[in-house]
Amino acid sequence: MSGMQFGIFTVGDVTTDPTTGSTPSEAERIKATVRIALKAEEVGLDVFATGEHHNPPFVPSSPTTFLGYIAARTQRLILSTSTTLITTNDPVKIAEDFCVLQHLSDGRVDVMLGRGNTGPVYPWFGQDIRAAVPLTVEHYTLLRRLWREEVVDWEGQYRTPLHGFTLAPRPLDGIAPFVWHGSIRTPEIAELAAYFGDGFFANHIFWPPSHTRRLIELYRQRFDHYGHGSADQAIVGLGGQVFMRRNSQDAVREFRPYFDHAPVYGNGPSLEEFTAQTPLTVGSPQQVIDRTLGFRDYAGHYQRQLFLIDHAGLPVKTVLEQLDLLGEEVVPMLRKEFQIGRPDHIPDAPTHESFVAGQQR
């Protein structure tokens, strides 16, 4: 796999299909997500990422359990998250869970960290949302040490101290899972990612491109400032949201009720306004290709593109059809077109193998 990675990310919402009134059970939603993840590999995508939520109507509260199951049933797919809550999870448990997943999947793992913006989750897990930023920094710096140092002695403000702690199992081949930092809105996360030379993933769904551009420019400039490489070598990922049918009018007609009733979009701007103002693309595969190639105009050459395709009550059959279109038409064309004019010094998307190769050099 060279250059860019393409994949899908899921929120894991259980939402009533507005066209039929039927609501999947939690079991059905989880099993549907398995089918979607397996299909992602089958159609030639590179990455599957799951969200993490701790309240209804969402099902993915235990991402590494889910990803472990997917790991056993796939060969190439990279398993990731979108996002893993660095604030409310214990960093020791994150370190352990992802190391086990690394070993099970032979290194097909990375992780996208996020703060989480559901207020009550913080107190449910014994934390305080007002401390989200310092908590993120403290937890993440501990997580890094756990993955990199044999014996960790650590004291901080938000967690029980650790003395003489050794993480088990150690990371596969002594290489920590690659970390992306995901952000919808906040520039702090771009700064955090840049400081450590980690990846920066812009959610790119809820906000206009002008906002994403500003976040990515900041991240690239700070990546350079902290000495990890030139600005155009920073590791950028983007979200995106698509709904496709061969004929674009069919796509709009079919998607409109889902958009109109979606908890996050419904009753606000119209589908047309939302597609004009945000990266949401509803249309033919060619329209998705053209729009996605346009992301490079403001994000620069980037490493990972994830699409959201399975939310708002869309039936699993429809989602699998979206994956067929992505795999057959959209992604092959994106791989080819994104490679054109991509300078040699732009890094490929990081993988476990690329870090192993780096160690051996």
Add this chain to the structure above:
Amino acid sequence: MTALVVVSGGLREPSSTRLLADQIEAAVRAELARANSPATSSVIELRPLGRAIMDAMLSGFPSKELEAVFQQLAEADGLVAVTPAFNASFSGLFKSFFDVLPQETLSEMPVLIAATGGTERHSLVLEHALRPMFSYLHAIVSPTGVYAATTDFGSQTGVTERIHKAANDFSRLLQACGTRKRRDVFTEEVSEMTRLLASTKTGDAYGSSEPAG
């Protein structure tokens, strides 16, 4: 040059809220001119922004049109904010505009508050609704507001004197505060993270060396 922005929450046309807003704006400019401190002014009418305001509330981001208005307000040195009194408070549209306005836009901004209403019985809406909201938003609220009831537009009730008194107080406040230093929350947030990261003695990217810088 002092940049004044007027926000008018009037709904009808012609609007008595806009009429009051215009009279206050003219009075403030006259006061500033007398003090050799010329001003420019522009008006933001909320009614045409009604849908954009509600869309921003529901979607979480402003349309281009609304973003331009936010920018206009962010660059102001002073604000004249006028709302009709609805149900013992400001109008919902007026409140919604300030609810979607980016954080800290009004911080340290001198604000003259004013309201219109059917009868003078609602005049304390200035003190009970507008003043606390703008204080909460870290604006510097001028001590004298203007309330105009319907009868004020056609009788000798002293509304003109009240406007002049309010304009005089506000212009002195504007001059005392001077050109406003804008808050940039984006940069502030990044600086806060930079400071936090600098205070942690951690490793560096890819586990090899200390971060440069």
